Amino acid sequence: MSNRERRATISDVAKAAGVSTSTASVVFSGKVNVAEATRERVLAAASELGYTGPDPRAASLRRGRSGIVGVVLAGHLRHAFLDPVTTAMMDGLTDALADVSTGILLLRDDPFGGEAPPIAEAPMDAVVLIGCSDRIREAVEIVRRRGMPAVVIEGDGDDDLTEISLDNREASAMLARHLADLGHTRVASVALPLGPQRLRGLITPDRLDDATVGVTLDRLAGFRDVYPDAPVISTAGSLIDEGLAAGRTLLGDPETRPTAIVAQSDLLAVGVIRAAEEIGLRVPEDLSVVGFDGIAVDGLGSHELTTVVQPALEKGRAAGEQIARMLAGEPGESVHFTVQFRPGETTAPPARPFR
Amino acid sequence: MSNRERRATISDVAKAAGVSTSTASVVFSGKVNVAEATRERVLAAASELGYTGPDPRAASLRRGRSGIVGVVLAGHLRHAFLDPVTTAMMDGLTDALADVSTGILLLRDDPFGGEAPPIAEAPMDAVVLIGCSDRIREAVEIVRRRGMPAVVIEGDGDDDLTEISLDNREASAMLARHLADLGHTRVASVALPLGPQRLRGLITPDRLDDATVGVTLDRLAGFRDVYPDAPVISTAGSLIDEGLAAGRTLLGDPETRPTAIVAQSDLLAVGVIRAAEEIGLRVPEDLSVVGFDGIAVDGLGSHELTTVVQPALEKGRAAGEQIARMLAGEPGESVHFTVQFRPGETTAPPARPFR
DNA sequence: CCAGCGTATCGAATCGATTCGATATCCGGC
DNA sequence: GCCGGATATCGAATCGATTCGATACGCTGG
Numbered sequence: 001m002s003n004r005e006r007r008a009t010i011s012d013v014a015k016a017a018g019v020s021t022s023t024a025s026v027v028f029s030g031k032v033n034v035a036e037a038t039r040e041r042v043l044a045a046a047s048e049l050g051y052t053g054p055d056p057r058a059a060s061l062r063r064g065r066s067g068i069v070g071v072v073l074a075g076h077l078r079h080a081f082l083d084p085v086t087t088a089m090m091d092g093l094t095d096a097l098a099d100v101s102t103g104i105l106l107l108r109d110d111p112f113g114g115e116a117p118p119i120a121e122a123p124m125d126a127v128v129l130i131g132c133s134d135r136i137r138e139a140v141e142i143v144r145r146r147g148m149p150a151v152v153i154e155g156d157g158d159d160d161l162t163e164i165s166l167d168n169r170e171a172s173a174m175l176a177r178h179l180a181d182l183g184h185t186r187v188a189s190v191a192l193p194l195g196p197q198r199l200r201g202l203i204t205p206d207r208l209d210d211a212t213v214g215v216t217l218d219r220l221a222g223f224r225d226v227y228p229d230a231p232v233i234s235t236a237g238s239l240i241d242e243g244l245a246a247g248r249t250l251l252g253d254p255e256t257r258p259t260a261i262v263a264q265s266d267l268l269a270v271g272v273i274r275a276a277e278e279i280g281l282r283v284p285e286d287l288s289v290v291g292f293d294g295i296a297v298d299g300l301g302s303h304e305l306t307t308v309v310q311p312a313l314e315k316g317r318a319a320g321e322q323i324a325r326m327l328a329g330e331p332g333e334s335v336h337f338t339v340q341f342r343p344g345e346t347t348a349p350p351a352r353p354f355r
Numbered sequence: 356m357s358n359r360e361r362r363a364t365i366s367d368v369a370k371a372a373g374v375s376t377s378t379a380s381v382v383f384s385g386k387v388n389v390a391e392a393t394r395e396r397v398l399a400a401a402s403e404l405g406y407t408g409p410d411p412r413a414a415s416l417r418r419g420r421s422g423i424v425g426v427v428l429a430g431h432l433r434h435a436f437l438d439p440v441t442t443a444m445m446d447g448l449t450d451a452l453a454d455v456s457t458g459i460l461l462l463r464d465d466p467f468g469g470e471a472p473p474i475a476e477a478p479m480d481a482v483v484l485i486g487c488s489d490r491i492r493e494a495v496e497i498v499r500r501r502g503m504p505a506v507v508i509e510g511d512g513d514d515d516l517t518e519i520s521l522d523n524r525e526a527s528a529m530l531a532r533h534l535a536d537l538g539h540t541r542v543a544s545v546a547l548p549l550g551p552q553r554l555r556g557l558i559t560p561d562r563l564d565d566a567t568v569g570v571t572l573d574r575l576a577g578f579r580d581v582y583p584d585a586p587v588i589s590t591a592g593s594l595i596d597e598g599l600a601a602g603r604t605l606l607g608d609p610e611t612r613p614t615a616i617v618a619q620s621d622l623l624a625v626g627v628i629r630a631a632e633e634i635g636l637r638v639p640e641d642l643s644v645v646g647f648d649g650i651a652v653d654g655l656g657s658h659e660l661t662t663v664v665q666p667a668l669e670k671g672r673a674a675g676e677q678i679a680r681m682l683a684g685e686p687g688e689s690v691h692f693t694v695q696f697r698p699g700e701t702t703a704p705p706a707r708p709f710r
Numbered sequence: 711c712c713a714g715c716g717t718a719t720c721g722a723a724t725c726g727a728t729t730c731g732a733t734a735t736c737c738g739g740c
Numbered sequence: 741g742c743c744g745g746a747t748a749t750c751g752a753a754t755c756g757a758t759t760c761g762a763t764a765c766g767c768t769g770g
Binding site: 007050052053054055056057058060061064066067068070076077078081082087088090091094098102103104105106107108116118120121122123124142145146147239240241244267270271274298299 | 362405407408409410411412413415416419421422423425431432433436437442443445446449453457458459460461462463471473475476477478479497500501502594595596599622625626629653654
Binding site for chain 1: 759
């Protein structure tokens with residue numbers, strides 16, 4: 001009711017109930033037995049005074065825990081959440097963290113070099129870093145200095161931090177080999193962004209040198225293990241529209257047109273297939289396409305794409321579990337996941353075996 | 356370096372630098388002038404001791420602010436972020452909040468009646484409630500008692516809380532009238548969920564009584580303003596696949612088939628169009644379809660759908676701005692937004708004007 | 711009837727910073 | 741040479757809870 005008055009504190013409640021603040025405190029935290037009568041008296045006093053429970057700010061100072069786990073996503077939020085893999089990971093993460101945290105703090109990885117980045121001054125107990133740009137590296141350094149547990153998902157781990165990884169290279173090689181086994185020799189690839197600038201276009205050796213996104217590089221390396229000299233186009237993100245644009249470029253010239261395309265994500269693959277359909281190519285008869293991720297996308301019956309399924313939800317969950325462990329004082333353990341090949345209906349032997 | 360030792364505090368730093376803790380404090384907060392020499396001495400001592408800046412927990416207790424704004428989304432996270440409107444709002448929100456907050460705390464609106472809901476014990480300065488179920492009502496109550504500013508986006512506001520709203524009813528009526536003007540008399544609608552159970556199927560009067568989602572009801576009311584008796588099917592969410600399923604149901608029987616369908620979201624509309632195409636109906640010749648939202652969806656050239664465009668980003672931004680105002684001590688003001696009609700190529704006069 | 715034990719409550723220290731009024735220092739001006 | 745007024749620094753109170761060792765009390769068993 002009272003608007004401008006100071007809010008009641010636990011010692012006000014204690015006083016009103018005729019007990020010590022310590023007793024009042026345990027009534028709320030429940031960590032110690034309290035006589036039923038006392039408990040009721042305190043609760044009554046609390047509701048009398050409009051006390052809504054311990055101030056989380058004070059509690060977190062005293063306990064040294066705020067119950068908040070931060071998540072840093074590479075790139076802008078809107079962009080990140082467009083990716084089904086990211087959302088699935090977030091889902092697994094929140095799930096695994098439910099017991100140990102009240103919520104997930106979404107941190108912008110500040111593009112502006114403003115005084116202090118949020119990651120340096122947010123009241124959190126631990127951090128999960130998802131995706132990886134050069135900025136992440138910096139973030140890891142800050143977090144480490146602050147002495148809080150951190151888990152990196154799909155970052156380029158150099159040293160001893162806990163990370164959740166995927167066999168990107170092997171998986172990509174497996175997909176490429178699948179195409180090679182079918183007899184494809186003229187193959188191209190559509191890649192995820194190479195760096196924070198998200199430049200589109202053919203990947204050249206010097207662009208590779210500047211690249212910072214580990215996932216892209218690993219998947220590319222796997223592809224190149226099988227097709228060392230094949231052309232690769234980078235995109236601005238894992239989007240159907242990006243795959244469409246890249247597909248148009250790759251398929252534009254009938255002379256140089258590949259017979260198969262390895263897309264670094266399912267969404268890109270869908271875009272490539274659209275591009276093929278646009279110009280009258282049939283998939284898989286005229287063009288084979290493989291993706292990566294194995295996610296179900298709304299509006300696309302998900303059963304046809306030949307791809308590898310990555311355990312996105314489990315990755316998030318694993319990250320959450322490691323955070324929970326580390327908060328409990330145990331050391332974190334890196335976890336490595338493996339994809340599963342899922343044959344679909346978008347690959348077939350090339351129409352006119354080349355050569 | 357030291358692993359198990361107590362972390363350095365600001366008074367350690369002050370001692371090492373030979374100044375008072377108050378001086379050391381202002382070196383970090385920058386709120387008061389400090390002589391350059393002193394500042395450097397303190398900074399040197401800090402880095403010497405591995406001090407990484409004031410503990411956010413302590414700071415937030417003292418200041419009474421944690422710099423965190425909570426966001427409660429109806430339903431599960433994964434689901435919420437699938438909706439482009441939600442992500443756009445989040446974008447606007449984080450944007451407007453950048454100055455006043457270090458990050459957005461994603462709160463689950465706990466499905467389990469576990470002791471204390473996160474919203475009651477998270478250390479945040481204000482809350483934004485998005486979407487509206489009955490649970491939100493409860494949440495508002497808690498937040499109000501805790502005395503923190505709150506803004507509701509598209510909730511069913513009863514009393515004096517600050518809310519961001521949209522002219523859902525008028526907009527829907529406008530769309531329906533557009534169809535009426537074209538001559539459609541046999542019209543149906545595909546609605547968003549009515550309640551947290553997200554039941555699919557024909558909406559009956561008694562189902563309406565139990566409905567809790569304001570947006571759905573408002574859009575439905577607008578539609579019924581023009582077509583009072585038309586059939587309406589509810590879906591489990593704003594998804595292409597849901598629109599597809601509903602479309603199949605509505606269009607299944609050639610006898611009762613409508614000549615136009617009002618979908619309560621663009622994604623639903625896309626699904627309906629797919630359903631029409633499946634059974635060989637042409638849009639708009641055989642079936643007119645209108646949507647709602649006016650968002651650009653990846654993978655769908657967005658230029659054809661007849662719809663209304665809602666300022667999703669601005670809604671989020673407005674919410675953020677109101678939060679910022681309220682945190683500055685000014686009273687919050689509700690903001691009402693208006694959609695804009697965007698004619699597309701999915702509506703036309705009915706093929707055989709009925710009757 | 712008393713020793714011994716378990717349970718409920720209490721006191722006081724502590725978490726780590728921020729902030730404001732007070733004090734010290736230094737300068738120019740008269 | 742002294743006073744008024746900036747400017748920089750300091751002291752101490754305070755934010756609101758949690759926690760642990762100590763105390764008081766009631767009960768059981770010998």
